[in-house]
Amino acid sequence: MFKHILLLVPLLLIFSLHNPKCSAQSPAPSPAPEAAPHIVSILKKAGHFNTLIRLLKRTQMDRRIYSLLNNSNQLTIFAPTDEAFHKIPTETLRSFTIQQKIQLIQFHVINSLLSFSDFQTVSNPLSTQAGDNGNYKFPMNVTMSGSNQVNITTGVTNATVTGTIYSDDLLAVYQVDRVLLPMRFSVSPPPAPAPPLKPQEVVLEPSADDDKPSGAVPVIHRGLSTMSFVAISVIAAISLCV
Numbered sequence: 001m002f003k004h005i006l007l008l009v010p011l012l013l014i015f016s017l018h019n020p021k022c023s024a025q026s027p028a029p030s031p032a033p034e035a036a037p038h039i040v041s042i043l044k045k046a047g048h049f050n051t052l053i054r055l056l057k058r059t060q061m062d063r064r065i066y067s068l069l070n071n072s073n074q075l076t077i078f079a080p081t082d083e084a085f086h087k088i089p090t091e092t093l094r095s096f097t098i099q100q101k102i103q104l105i106q107f108h109v110i111n112s113l114l115s116f117s118d119f120q121t122v123s124n125p126l127s128t129q130a131g132d133n134g135n136y137k138f139p140m141n142v143t144m145s146g147s148n149q150v151n152i153t154t155g156v157t158n159a160t161v162t163g164t165i166y167s168d169d170l171l172a173v174y175q176v177d178r179v180l181l182p183m184r185f186s187v188s189p190p191p192a193p194a195p196p197l198k199p200q201e202v203v204l205e206p207s208a209d210d211d212k213p214s215g216a217v218p219v220i221h222r223g224l225s226t227m228s229f230v231a232i233s234v235i236a237a238i239s240l241c242v
């Protein structure tokens with residue numbers, strides 16, 4: 001029996017050397033992309049975040065977040081529990097356009113990695129994926145009192161951090177007791193519908209990451225540049241002849 005185990009050791013060593021998951025643990029020159037954490041798996045494991053998971057998928061923010069982390073961007077996510085979602089009327093959530101749902105989720109994603117003690121010193125307002133943090137847009141302030149009470153205010157919602165779900169050197173996820181509603185939503189109740197995106201912008205859209213067909217625009221660009229190249233060559237040839 002013992003001899004069999006001894007025989008296994010070199011086999012395991014060889015296996016782990018060839019397994020990318022294991023070699024990621026050794027200090028490799030470039031960080032392994034597989035190391036990027038998946039927000040949905042983290043929330044699933046924690047339980048009681050079903051509404052948030054649904055919204056992350058519906059808005060494709062799950063992929064956006066993964067892609068940011070995979071590109072070594074550090075993030076902090078405030079994760080409202082299912083109970084937090086129950087505190088806002090179902091009609092309110094249902095009345096949000098898809099654009100607003102995207103902004104709502106983006107608003108919960110902070111563009112930096114904040115450890116718990118960072119809440120003491122972080123400068124307000126925070127920068128979120130929703131963008132403009134000016135008044136009446138997407139402002140969010142964090143205050144820490146004592147050693148462990150972290151309050152968040154958006155000008156519309158006051159929330160409290162009620163736990164740490166996850167933290168590594170790329171991502172921190174904190175549980176919050178309220179859905180963080182941005183000022184932008186309630187100050188102008190029927191928010192102006194976002195103007196339809198121009199084709200170029202659609203290509204650059206963050207959520208249009210991987211599986212959207214790359215569309216006609218790049219082809220047109222390529223076509224155009226080929227045409228201008230031909231035109232330039234013809235002009236050059238003509239001027240050389242003259």
Ligand SMILES: *[C@@H]1O[C@H](CO)[C@@H](O)[C@H](O)[C@H]1NC(C)=O
Binds near residue numbers: 033067070071
């Ligand atoms: C993660 O990033 C690497 C390059 O850093 C890339 O090759 C890989 O396709 C990315 N994975 C996803 C799922 O975006």
Ligand SMILES: *[C@@H]1O[C@H](CO)[C@@H](O)[C@H](O)[C@H]1NC(C)=O
Binds near residue numbers: 151
């Ligand atoms: C944080 O919120 C709690 C309850 O919501 C409140 O009692 C406390 O005074 C707040 N602390 C600060 C610093 O605003």
Ligand SMILES: *[C@@H]1O[C@H](CO)[C@@H](O)[C@H](O)[C@H]1NC(C)=O
Binds near residue numbers: 141
């Ligand atoms: C957040 O803090 C900034 C700077 O202290 C302040 O100007 C702003 O009014 C605050 N916003 C909210 C929503 O509390």
Ligand SMILES: *[C@@H]1O[C@H](CO)[C@@H](O)[C@H](O)[C@H]1NC(C)=O
Binds near residue numbers: 153155156157158
């Ligand atoms: C949030 O808290 C501030 C002070 O801590 C208070 O003035 C404000 O009315 C509260 N807003 C809501 C919506 O509870």
